[in-house]
Amino acid sequence: MKRRSLAIRALMIIGLLALSALLQAQGQSERPEVLTVVTWGGAYEDSQRRAYFEPFTEATGIEIETVQYDGGVKVLREHLASGDIEWDVIDMIQSDASTACDEGLLEPIDPQILAPAPDGTPPPEDFMEGAIHRCFITQIVFSTVIAFDNRAFPGVKPDSVEDFFDLEAFPGKRALRKSPTGLLEWALLSLAVPREQLYDLLSTRRGLELASGRLDDIREAIIWWTRGDEPVELLTSGQAAMATGYNGRFFHARAMEGAPISVIWDGQLIGFNSWTILRGTDQADLAAEFIAFATRAENMAAQANLISYGPARKSAQRRVGLHTDTGVPMRPYMPTAPSHMESAVVRDHHWYSQTDGLREQWFREWLER
Amino acid sequence: MDRIGVQHIVYQIILVTVVAIVVGTAASLAAIGFVEAVHYLNDRLLISPYARVLAEDRPGLVAAATLIVPAAGGLIVGLMVHFLVREKRGLAPPDAILAAQTSGPAPGFRSGVASSLAALVSLGSGASVGQYGPLVYLGAMFGNLAGRLRLNLRHQRSIAIACGVAAAISTAFNAPIAGLVFAHEVILRHYSLRAFAPVTVAAATGYIIANVIFNRPALFLVSFDRVEHSYEFVFFALEGVLCAGLAWVFMLLLRFSTNIARRHIAVLWVRPAIAGLMVGLVALWIPEVLGIGQETLRFATIEGAFGIGELGLIIVAKLVLTALCVGFGFVGGVFSPALLIGILFGAFYGLMLPYLAPVPLSGLEVYAICGMMALASSVIGAPLTTILIVFELTRSYDLTIAAMVAVVFANLISYRVIGRSLFDLQLRERGFDLSLGRDKAILETHRIGDYLSTNVTAVSERDTVGDVRQRLVDDHRSEAMVLNRDGKLLGVVRLQGIVNSHADTPVLETAIQSFTIFDEDTSVWQSMEMLRGFLGEAVPLVDRRGRLKGVVPEEAVIRAYLEIVHDLREEENEAA
Numbered sequence: 001m002k003r004r005s006l007a008i009r010a011l012m013i014i015g016l017l018a019l020s021a022l023l024q025a026q027g028q029s030e031r032p033e034v035l036t037v038v039t040w041g042g043a044y045e046d047s048q049r050r051a052y053f054e055p056f057t058e059a060t061g062i063e064i065e066t067v068q069y070d071g072g073v074k075v076l077r078e079h080l081a082s083g084d085i086e087w088d089v090i091d092m093i094q095s096d097a098s099t100a101c102d103e104g105l106l107e108p109i110d111p112q113i114l115a116p117a118p119d120g121t122p123p124p125e126d127f128m129e130g131a132i133h134r135c136f137i138t139q140i141v142f143s144t145v146i147a148f149d150n151r152a153f154p155g156v157k158p159d160s161v162e163d164f165f166d167l168e169a170f171p172g173k174r175a176l177r178k179s180p181t182g183l184l185e186w187a188l189l190s191l192a193v194p195r196e197q198l199y200d201l202l203s204t205r206r207g208l209e210l211a212s213g214r215l216d217d218i219r220e221a222i223i224w225w226t227r228g229d230e231p232v233e234l235l236t237s238g239q240a241a242m243a244t245g246y247n248g249r250f251f252h253a254r255a256m257e258g259a260p261i262s263v264i265w266d267g268q269l270i271g272f273n274s275w276t277i278l279r280g281t282d283q284a285d286l287a288a289e290f291i292a293f294a295t296r297a298e299n300m301a302a303q304a305n306l307i308s309y310g311p312a313r314k315s316a317q318r319r320v321g322l323h324t325d326t327g328v329p330m331r332p333y334m335p336t337a338p339s340h341m342e343s344a345v346v347r348d349h350h351w352y353s354q355t356d357g358l359r360e361q362w363f364r365e366w367l368e369r
Numbered sequence: 370m371d372r373i374g375v376q377h378i379v380y381q382i383i384l385v386t387v388v389a390i391v392v393g394t395a396a397s398l399a400a401i402g403f404v405e406a407v408h409y410l411n412d413r414l415l416i417s418p419y420a421r422v423l424a425e426d427r428p429g430l431v432a433a434a435t436l437i438v439p440a441a442g443g444l445i446v447g448l449m450v451h452f453l454v455r456e457k458r459g460l461a462p463p464d465a466i467l468a469a470q471t472s473g474p475a476p477g478f479r480s481g482v483a484s485s486l487a488a489l490v491s492l493g494s495g496a497s498v499g500q501y502g503p504l505v506y507l508g509a510m511f512g513n514l515a516g517r518l519r520l521n522l523r524h525q526r527s528i529a530i531a532c533g534v535a536a537a538i539s540t541a542f543n544a545p546i547a548g549l550v551f552a553h554e555v556i557l558r559h560y561s562l563r564a565f566a567p568v569t570v571a572a573a574t575g576y577i578i579a580n581v582i583f584n585r586p587a588l589f590l591v592s593f594d595r596v597e598h599s600y601e602f603v604f605f606a607l608e609g610v611l612c613a614g615l616a617w618v619f620m621l622l623l624r625f626s627t628n629i630a631r632r633h634i635a636v637l638w639v640r641p642a643i644a645g646l647m648v649g650l651v652a653l654w655i656p657e658v659l660g661i662g663q664e665t666l667r668f669a670t671i672e673g674a675f676g677i678g679e680l681g682l683i684i685v686a687k688l689v690l691t692a693l694c695v696g697f698g699f700v701g702g703v704f705s706p707a708l709l710i711g712i713l714f715g716a717f718y719g720l721m722l723p724y725l726a727p728v729p730l731s732g733l734e735v736y737a738i739c740g741m742m743a744l745a746s747s748v749i750g751a752p753l754t755t756i757l758i759v760f761e762l763t764r765s766y767d768l769t770i771a772a773m774v775a776v777v778f779a780n781l782i783s784y785r786v787i788g789r790s791l792f793d794l795q796l797r798e799r800g801f802d803l804s805l806g807r808d809k810a811i812l813e814t815h816r817i818g819d820y821l822s823t824n825v826t827a828v829s830e831r832d833t834v835g836d837v838r839q840r841l842v843d844d845h846r847s848e849a850m851v852l853n854r855d856g857k858l859l860g861v862v863r864l865q866g867i868v869n870s871h872a873d874t875p876v877l878e879t880a881i882q883s884f885t886i887f888d889e890d891t892s893v894w895q896s897m898e899m900l901r902g903f904l905g906e907a908v909p910l911v912d913r914r915g916r917l918k919g920v921v922p923e924e925a926v927i928r929a930y931l932e933i934v935h936d937l938r939e940e941e942n943e944a945a
Binding site: 358 | 417418419422423426586587590591656664667668671672673674675
């Protein structure tokens with residue numbers, strides 16, 4: 001009796017072990033179905049969908065789900081604090097990525113995942129300087145520019161940052177992002193401060209006060225926006241005569257939708273967007289796989305042929321040609337076009353990442369005045 | 370011209386060009402390295418506004434750095450100067466001027482390097498001193514090194530020094546023409562074709578390295594349309610006069626501060642630390658006093674950046690602290706502080722003017738720039754250079770002409786009140802008066818001992834008049850030197866004085882006891898001064914123990930003068 005029960009027990013244990021091994025094997029072969037990418041919506045997200053998300057799904061069977069985001073590090077902190085981590089990859093402005101990395105909010109990224117250029121050039125030589133970081137891989141060069149509604153100025157057109165602040169010569173509402181990003185630089189640029197000295201001067205109380213005074217000149221005419229697609233809406237609807245916004249959105253509105261919008265390249269604020277992986281995600285490997293896919297030269301070039309943001313690797317830049325749908329040559333609309341770079345301000349990401357609190361405080365005080 | 374002559378000219382041209390390019394390159398790279406190192410230190414030590422704002426979440430650290438860094442920097446500078454610089458002071462443009470003006474020995478390379486490092490620490494730790502003085506000395510140091518090479522080039526040292534200085538200024542201001550003129554106006558103090566060509570090459574080399582290769586930013590960029598009202602030129606002239614007054618106050622403060630340090634602080638190396646501590650204390654309240662103040666310089670041209678009261682306060686603080694830092698031994702120049710104080714004063718004047726003369730004006734920028742250049746030109750004694758800096762940086766005729774009026778009126782006054790420049794004053798305190806021109810300075814550096822003759826009739830104190838008379842007849846001379854047993858000169862006997870004396874009379878009784886005498890240190894200039902009213906053949910020259918070494922005939926003094934002056938004129942007028 002005793003011997004029989006022992007045999008049954010042994011058989012049961014073997015069966016359980018076999019079942020567990022089977023389940024485990026089945027679990028291993030199953031890949032998650034969804035990867036969550038946090039990004040910026042609108043025409044920009046559409047270009048990503050066509051250049052990265054859909055091809056990735058096609059290649060791997062993994063769906064990409066997107067969450068819209070307006071930048072900053074605060075939302076990452078809040079998401080992590082909630083304890084329910086649902087985001088995997090985040091498309092961040094480089095200064096925010098740098099701050100988030102310093103705060104330990106991001107997973108490290110192994111640069112070995114990056115594919116070499118089609119001609120075999122290793123990634124460190126192919127990517128622009130500073131693009132490959134411990135926590136982020138910079139993918140595009142974008143710029144925040146001033147644009148205007150052509151209908152608002154039938155005669156003389158504005159063509160400088162100074163004109164943006166000149167309500168007398170160029171009357172009408174001004175749409176500005178409700179964030180201390182770009183405001184300070186444009187305020188000082190309009191006072192003829194050389195772009196090389198902007199961040200030195202903005203590092204002083206006097207510089208901040210000077211910027212405040214300059215913004216006071218247009219305070220009554222300001223309409224604030226928060227989402228990247230709003231400036232286009234404000235201009236096309238005639239609510240604003242001039243607006244700051246992302247160059248790719250303005251390009252898309254004009255080239256694809258025929259919106260009467262012109263861009264002022266004077267004082268364009270060059271920025272960089274980077275792929276990051278949120279700390280604590282259980283799909284870090286998959287996130288890295290996506291980043292490796294999205295940063296292939298051909299995929300980066302595909303995005304640049306849909307929206308006028310410059311790819312961050314040289315092999316991709318060489319592949320930029322005509323717009324995929326309209327056949328418009330894309331190079332003249334890139335922020336990095338030589339004629340646009342003459343008066344460009346390259347955003348100081350180090351300064352931005354270190355002055356988050358200071359800028360926020362300044363902005364709050366200025367709004368409350 | 371024969372073949373050898375042509376070969377010699379080709380050799381001279383090639384070698385002079387190579388020297389200019391090599392010295393220009395070295396000076397320019399050193400200047401860029403120096404400026405970058407100062408920025409690096411300013412950032413690391415929380416002196417620059419950029420670094421301070423990045424650390425704003427640690428206000429305690431910023432305050433501690435404000436107090437400690439300049440004081441500790443001062444201590445390091447004091448120790449470096451005391452133990453590493455042979456001259457026991459920071460080397461500066463006056464040393465470059467002296468080396469180019471005279472053939473005397475220049476400060477050694479080790480002293481030059483130590484002084485430059487001390488300047489780096491001074492500027493890096495936020496002392497209120499300027500960077501252009503050390504840059505000028507760096508350029509001169511490389512020129513001096515090239516001047517030592519045996520290249521068989523005439524006036525090699527002075528030209529090489531001018532090349533180094535021109536390249537340094539050209540690099541620092543992105544202004545090659547200003548660099549070229551500065552080297553002539555301040556260092557060489559004359560214009561000659563021989564110096565003009567290599568100095569131009571060096572200045573252009575500095576500009577190419579700074580602007581084309583390293584793409585250095587300009588010191589300041591000002592957008593200015595035009596002077597809108599002709600009456601404003603009167604205001605510019607008045608501003609120049611006021612700036613001359615301010616320059617005079619600056620000089621007085623500098624002298625006062627130097628005297629205070631000498632009288633009350635015996636330990637040399639402690640002085641800069643005390644000045645640094647004062648800078649730190651004031652900077653807690655007025656951070657604009659720290660360092661070179663490039664941001665403040667920029668703000669001064671922007672309408673609305675400063676209130677009148679603030680400007681007045683910063684001007685006074687900067688004036689006093691710069692005088693304190695320089696007087697107490699920080700190593701650095703006065704050009705940058707003069708630019709800064711000048712632009713602040715110009716802005717102050719521009720803001721005050723509407724209250725004094727309620728008429729339309731052309732804006733703040735033009736008054737700020739005029740003040741900057743008027744004060745700086747009075748302090749460094751380089752009106753042409755400062756006018757050219759404005760032109761090269763702004764490319765605006767209107768702004769340049771406005772600045773020119775202010776500079777001219779400032780110099781008209783300051784030349785009479787202060788003298789040519791602060792550099793001349795400093796040199797005069799060291800015994801070199803350049804106010805009478807180069808001739809005197811160079812004659813001062815040549816020893817008359819170089820023209821010594823040993824053809825002398827020397828007699829013993831025990832000789833009689835008869836013996837001496839015979840010796841003089843035999844030697845065909847009319848003067849004899851009376852010596853004791855050790856060879857010490859006791860007197861001079863002249864033939865006409867002993868013609869009627871008795872032959873047995875001891876010669877010492879007839880010797881002249883009070884007579885003109887040179888020593889080993891007597892310069893050619895001094896010898897000429899001493900020859901006033903001299904009657905005789907030759908002047909005896911004695912060593913430090915009073916022993917006769919020989920005589921310098923009157924003819925030799927005149928010959929020395931003619932030779933040196935001829936050489937000078939040749940340098941000033943000769944073609945390349």
